[in-house]
Amino acid sequence: MPLTDAPAKARLLYEARRDRTAIPPFTDADPTLGMADGYAVQSELTKLLVADGEEIVGYKVGLTSKPMQKMIGVDSPDFGPVFASTVYRDGDSIPLSRFIQPKIEAEIVFVLGERLEGPGVSLTQAARAVAGVAASVEIVDSRFADWRIKLADTVADLASNGAVATSSRLVPLADVDPRLIGMTLTRNGHLVDTGAGAAALGDPVAVVAWLANTLGANGIAMEPGHLVMTGALHAAVPMAAGDVWRADFDRLGPVTLRVVEGTTEETK
């Protein structure tokens, strides 16, 4: 039954995104909704956004840390598409008005150099397909009121993706051990949190392999140039206008974002 109303739920999320107005979680009305229901809605929502001209430039993987998985009550990550219109660059100003209740997460991003299609993708195959690794931040946002989400809700809502910002400095994977890349996050020059790559599934490369195999089970391949956002290295932090955020990664360099109030007309 729940799967049949995926298009209607996708429409609700589509409108929540457009109007920047949070809606009650789907699991309020139907607590039995699970991961498959979430992906059915995500798939319908993606179709609506692609029909509007959005282009998939990669994926974000969420719930990659044990504390997050415990909080949501799952033992695997989730994923959602990253759209071209939500990609910012190092140094950009990012308008708060684009989001409902945004939080920032520092993440390691991989850029694929080769097509990668699961199932059966190993860690070494995933590593081989990666063109390089870069510093990034993800702005997560929830279209559900007060971030009161269960698994089906966040999966349906594009894994709570809002936007991403990446450094242009692409470092060959051969030169670094992504597990040990240290990260220091500051807001207006004050230390907020730290982390290292191993926070993402024990090894960010394992995130790429997991994603390739999970997408592959649905007949979807990852393409050269696709981004893979590998998951937060620390607890997500709410953002406010006037903030200057800097995620500094050892071996990769920094990503800096300025948060401005903005208006809905300014969105990219």
Place this chain on the structure above:
Amino acid sequence: MSDLQGYADVLTAARRELKAVPPLTDSFPELDQATAYQVQRLQRAGAGALAGWKLGVTSRAKQKQVGIDAPVYGYLAAADALDLGEPLVVAQQIQPRAEPEIVLVMGRDLAGAHVTAADVLAATSAVAVGIEVLDSRYENYRFTIPDVVADNTSAGRYVVGTPVPVAGIDLRLVGVVLEHNGEVFGTASGAASLGHPAAAVAWMVRALAEHGEGLRAGEIVLSGGLTAAVPLAAGDVVVAGIDRIGSVELACV
């Protein structure tokens, strides 16, 4: 003063008999930090040879939580060192917990009221990965800041890995991973200790200068726990890995 010796004796006995005691402030609520450091120094006088020093409460988040704006320090008794490969005997501790640390090895003496992180780095001959085994003498790690200062900042045992030259390593950014029984327990970068481990050590040198003390060549400094501490039980293994520096493994029996 004799009162303070009594408190020092309570903590020394707790350590020897492996029996946790209530926080000193339960019965001595006016214990302040300066007095607590006196209690710590009384224990240090009976601790035998010193290997160096350690910092505690170096995370800004933790400082905010307990309402202070500076870290605390303690001493490292040479007798409490675990050698590489030597297991931790859990039954010889009260309630051990492990933390990954960046260890500075001092190449020369360093003292003074105006020492900065740059001075600390210039006086550092090498850095190493360390695992500190905390072991509070207070029941369930329930204590105030003066309590933990009096208890030598929960110092228990410690193991120090192979020292490597510090030149070219940005201790602020190095990635830190603590694994517990093969799973990632926590991650951090060096900045988790007061923004920079050398800044944490500089703070300690300035604090020691108030008592006419300082660091000596050859001493080591555990520059502050970088992740949450993991409780240890017999059979556990913990591994601390730090990018550019190396890793250390500690088995518990």
